[in-house]
Amino acid sequence: MTSDPAFRPATAVLLAAGLGTRMKSSRPKALQHLAGGPMLAHLLRNAAEVFDRLVVVIGPEMADVAEVAAPYPVVIQHERLGTAHAALQAAQWFGDGDVAVLYADNPLISAQTLTALLEERRKPDVGLALLAMRPADPARYGRVVTNAGNVERIVEWSDATPEERAIDLCNAGVLCADAADFRRWLEAVGNDNAKGEFYLTDVVDLAVAEHAQVRAVEAAEDELRGVNSRSELAQAEAALQKRLRQNAMDNGVTLVAPETVFLATDTQLAADVLVEPNVVFGPGVVVHEGAVIRAFSHLEGCEVHSGAVIGPYARLRPETTIGASARIGNFVELKSAELGAGVKVNHLSYIGNAQVGAHSNIGAGTIVCNYDGVFKHTTSIGKNTFVGSNSVLVAPVEIGDNALIAAGSTITNNVPQDALALGRARQTTKPERGKLFKDALKAKKENG
Template identity: 75%
Template sequence: MKSSRPKAMQRLAGRPMLAHLIANAAEIFDRLVVVVGPEMADVAELAAPYPVVIQHDRLGTAHAALQAEAYFGDGDVAVLYADNPLISAETLNNLLTERRQPDVGLALLAMRPAEPGRYGRVVTSGANVQRIVEWADATPDERAIDLCNAGVLCADAATFRRWLQAVKNDNSKGEFYLTDVVDMAVAEGLTVRAVEAAEDELRGINSRVELAQAEAALQQRLRTQAMLNGVTLVAPETVFLCADTVLEADVLIEPNVVFGPGVTVQSGAEIRAFSHLENCTVGEAAIIGPYARLRPGSAIGAKAHIGNFVEVKNTTVGEGAKANHLTYLGDATIGARTNVGAGTITCNYDGYFKHHTAIGDNVFVGSNAILVAPVSIGTNAMIAAGSTVTKDVPADALAFGRSRQVNKPELGRHFKETLKARKDKS
């Protein structure tokens, strides 16, 4: 990956690869154990509360699986890989179901990728797997096989433990390969079956290029699911979702919208084009955008409007409130049905600390108002356009916070003529 970040921590749809795999595996398996390399505290932290085992010596995939032997118990054991993060819970359930067939001793996952490339090939006889041959060792006929190994295996705990302990490292790399247990199962006369799944689920990720390909596949999956759930995506290919994005039925998403982590949009809301949302909630029938930005901690009430070039951060906007143009609302509470005029800014930061602005219900804030926090504006108050407000405004009051206008007769015309003459000489 050419990264200081472990491969398992590379992100897909706003979530580390390992987190995707853990979430899906936890739906099927009773116990999860995560095997990590040394000095991977961030990976171990992500795996919590599941137990973490450290593979101090990186001696291959079978050796890694053997490090978790103490947690095998008596049931079925499956070995998964963090760089195969998109395996669905349904596919994992199919794997486990196949393994539990009376005559199946070992089950594995396989795929038929559009470009098999250097994947290991799954050699079969009828419905049964005979062996897995690595691309480098395959004959031309074997390389022509389009069924490829995804690396995931499942067997009963006692047998799996015995196989792992018996794996040898007599290969060019001197490593203990998990795929060797397939040969062991066949040699013992056990039935080995392959469970096929789509390439988009089973693809391995070993480079930034493959990470981008997996992102595209996952985005397509998330968009499709959203639309099946009753969400309208006007141009699906331009909308980017996070794995935890919650979009309720009858939400409308216009083109070129990006969802960061932690976003919930309730029924009937509209997210208009070129908006960006992160760690926020949008209430029923609210309208966001176009060109709006909702930053972490924002909660937009039902039927509220956040319009073009409006940025909202750590702010609660009440039901039916509006901020339609060119506004920054940070660390604030905006009451129901309040109107915030164009160019309004809540000055929440003094260079050291953040301060809160509280605006009541039914307030009218005129254009280009500067609200210097901490400040409170009472219910039904009005703020005159162009005002700088540094003191609390009582309920029902009208606040002016601007300099008195002075008009100089004829000076405007004289000034323009002077400038024009200067330009003509230049």
Template identity: 75%
Template sequence: MTSPSASRPATAVLLAAGLGTRMKSSRPKAMQRLAGRPMLAHLIASASEVFDRLVVVIGPEMGDVAELAAPYPVVIQHERLGTAHAALQAEAYFGDGDVAVLYADNPLISSETLTRLLEARHAPEVGLALLAMRPAEPGRYGRVIAQDGLVERIVEWADATPEERAVDLCNAGVLCADAATFRRWLHSVKNDNAKGEFYLTDVVDCAVADGVRVHAVEAAEDELRGINSRMELAEAEAALQARLRQKAMENGVTLVAPETVFFCADTTLAPDVLVEPHVVFGPGVTVESGAEIRSFSQLEGCTVQKDAIIGPYARLRAGTSIGTGARVGNFVEVKNTTLGDGAKANHLTYLGDASIGARSNIGAGTITCNYDGFFKHKTTIGDRVFVGSNAILVAPVSIGTNALVAAGSVITKDVPEDAMAFGRPRQENKPELGRRFKETLNARKENG
């Protein structure tokens, strides 16, 4: 936590009770994903860096949201009576110091912007600070009417005059004030509007009526955009991906075609990693320095160590660790497997639930048969093993160090160290039979 004022504790109230109605989804809005992570998780990550305490307001029967919010406390808004009403459900957690109200469907606010919000709140004589933006298309956002740097009021688009609609400073909805004062203002908000709801933005009117200075902190639209539809979710995804790509390149990663690479929020790439076009990173990926991720590869839940080469057209699944200098080539799928330093699986192979030693070579078309329809079983391959093409390794099975498995073999028993294993039927050649068989088929074809 990096609150600007260690002597004043700060609490963030995260409003996450919204349904996915406008998204035509049975999933709550807070659980819609951006860069592989629920929107609420993005907001928790940034808010937890700035605020001493977090509390999450959810709706009834939102167990998945409550689980995501853990270990932070959760309160339930049993009736959806507006944003001010939702914030009041967390009143018992306000404590002393400052309180900020944030929104789960406004998830891309950076910790730097939240820090600036608190700093503005601590400026002399400022009683209320809010976040505002100047979007390229102001549209139906509420307008922030300010004079000499101080906010006079927020006008909803429907109520705004043509002159007020021409104002490009728009309200992002986030407010921050002293806990005791905020509590009083929230209790004084009325619901005398068309929807009969208690709106958080009315707190600004309460503050101005009290003669309190209200300051607007401006931030980029990409941080403050609200997400209420699938289209807005896609726009936010594009903005977040652009941010993640820029951060990766600033940290020393080469993206050959940045716009074609898609990251997860937790993707970790070291300097001097090379990522070719059309690569997708799922959750839980770490790639170490010098590694290359070639085109059309997909990675999730895995670690790629130094100088390894992945792809093109490779898939690394959860539980996989690729060793230093190892190679995973085209149309190779690896799941829950350790590939040792310098080991290779270059073509058309499935490796599941396996441990493969250093400098072993897995031939094209090799399959570890890890599932018997009921249970998963492990394949263990030692160092410097050569597995020929189209080998079928039926787990559980172990192949010793420096062993060789002949191409086309079906291996059902352990192979000792230094041994050569053949697991295929004896070949028989029938003289002239090939020619005669072709002649018979050709005659059948010509006669219809």
């Protein structure tokens, strides 16, 4: 907290008590996923850039939502009696300064828009600020009725006249006011309506009745769109992906076919990274400058260093690190693996719970057997080591620098540096027996 006497703190109250009823889900709405993370996490991240304090309102028996909200405090709305009632449960956290009420099912509001909302509220004589949008299809949104730039009222679609329904400025539900005013208005909201609920939008009427100036801050529909159904979740995902892709390209990343690449909100792609079509980035991916992610690859929880080439059709699972200029080819899967600079794993291999030294080559079809059915075990492969195709490395095992593993070997013991290891049966060749065997099979087929 600053010691500046002009400092005015700001608190965000995030309403996250909603159930997933309309989504036909046992998971609360706040935990539905967008771009690799729950909706609530997106809103928390953006709100934390703007507000000094955050508090989350959840429903009863929502420990999983509280876990996502951590380390921010949570309060419980034991009875779901409407949005104003939910916001009032957090009144003890309002403190001084300004308070904004946000919704977990409006997860895409940017920090820039939240800043604009707070700045509007802090203008002289503005008692209440709200967010509004002009959607392509206003549909059944509440309409924001203005006069000379001030908001006079919000009219629900069902109550609106034809003239009011023609208004294209629609309510997004987010409000911001002085803490004391907000607390007083929330306490005055009634529930004389068809559902017997306390609605946050009624705060606008109470503010206007006190002759407070109410102003609307407009933002894009893609930011303010609510998410209450699976189809709206898909629309929000598309909007967020478009934003993430554009941000990546603005920062120097080449996306060959942007519409086919899917990013997580925490994906870090450095300048001059090239991403080919149909690549999916799960949470926790860092890709350094000049790396190439080729088509149809899937990366999650991993780090790819400069100049490395991944794919096509590669899968990098969590706790994997790929060294500079390494090559990971088609149908290769890595998990909990650390590969040094210049390592090559080009074809049809699985490397798990392993360290591979710089400039080693792992041949096609190599499998690291890291799991015994109960425990995971580690394999260590040294520098400049060559592992021949179709080798099986049974962990735990260590292979020294500059060793050579013959193709088709099953390795169960440690291999010293510079050694040649062969772990396969001796070949036996029997002249003419192949032809005799095939002739016998053909005759059996012909005789039924």
